[in-house]
Amino acid sequence: MQVRELPKRCCVEEDRMLLFTERLIILQISKKEASKCYENWGKGGSLEEYLPGFPLKNVDEMTQFCDDMSKKINNYSICLRKDKTPIGYVCLDIPCSEQKYGELGYVIGEKFRGKGYAYEAVNAVMRKGFGNDDLYIIEAKVAETNEASRGMLEKIGFSEETRLRKRFYNRKSDDRENIIVYSMTRDEYEKLGSVADARI
Numbered sequence: 001m002q003v004r005e006l007p008k009r010c011c012v013e014e015d016r017m018l019l020f021t022e023r024l025i026i027l028q029i030s031k032k033e034a035s036k037c038y039e040n041w042g043k044g045g046s047l048e049e050y051l052p053g054f055p056l057k058n059v060d061e062m063t064q065f066c067d068d069m070s071k072k073i074n075n076y077s078i079c080l081r082k083d084k085t086p087i088g089y090v091c092l093d094i095p096c097s098e099q100k101y102g103e104l105g106y107v108i109g110e111k112f113r114g115k116g117y118a119y120e121a122v123n124a125v126m127r128k129g130f131g132n133d134d135l136y137i138i139e140a141k142v143a144e145t146n147e148a149s150r151g152m153l154e155k156i157g158f159s160e161e162t163r164l165r166k167r168f169y170n171r172k173s174d175d176r177e178n179i180i181v182y183s184m185t186r187d188e189y190e191k192l193g194s195v196a197d198a199r200i
Helices: 031-042 059-069 117-130 147-156 186-192
Strands: 016-020 024-028 075-080 086-093 101-108 137-143 159-170 175-185
Touching (some): 024 117, 031 086, 075 117, 086 117, 101 117, 117 137, 117 186, 137 147, 147 175, 175 186
Parallel strands (some): 101 137
Antiparallel strands (some): 016 024, 075 086, 086 101, 159 175
16 A cells, blocks of 8 residues: 655645545644534533543533644544534544554544544544554554444454453443553555545
């Protein structure tokens, strides 16, 4: 699989880096879109089950969240390509560039789930991570009962690496559950070929 080199100044909108998939525009988070983010994915639904600190109480909290997220280059807003509606976010934290590993996170608003948007967005960010960011391995941590998220990662080709015992408190069930650590190396990803049309 060939991963395109990232130009010094790639596609930008208001100086925000853009990634593209067939149906999505994935761009660096900005607090300017906080109101739409709050309405579309931040204010309710089932977020409280697996995402600590959510749902958010109001637009002000979302504005602060977006502002904090915008300070790192690999934190992206996931938007529909047809009308730029923000439907969630995806992030790739790189704690230590020397070690060449990234930690993946993502959220899709409840009314936009089940359509493969997370699959597209995660692949786009992974291609950038393994290509332009020169990462060796990407990992994701998922609550054991989060079957939708686990299924998406396994569909992409992630492998279960280990389980962290009772590491996650589920507010909905009021119980502690295991966290499953998934990972994929660059070699493993390249062997799978391009599983998403991410043009960067």
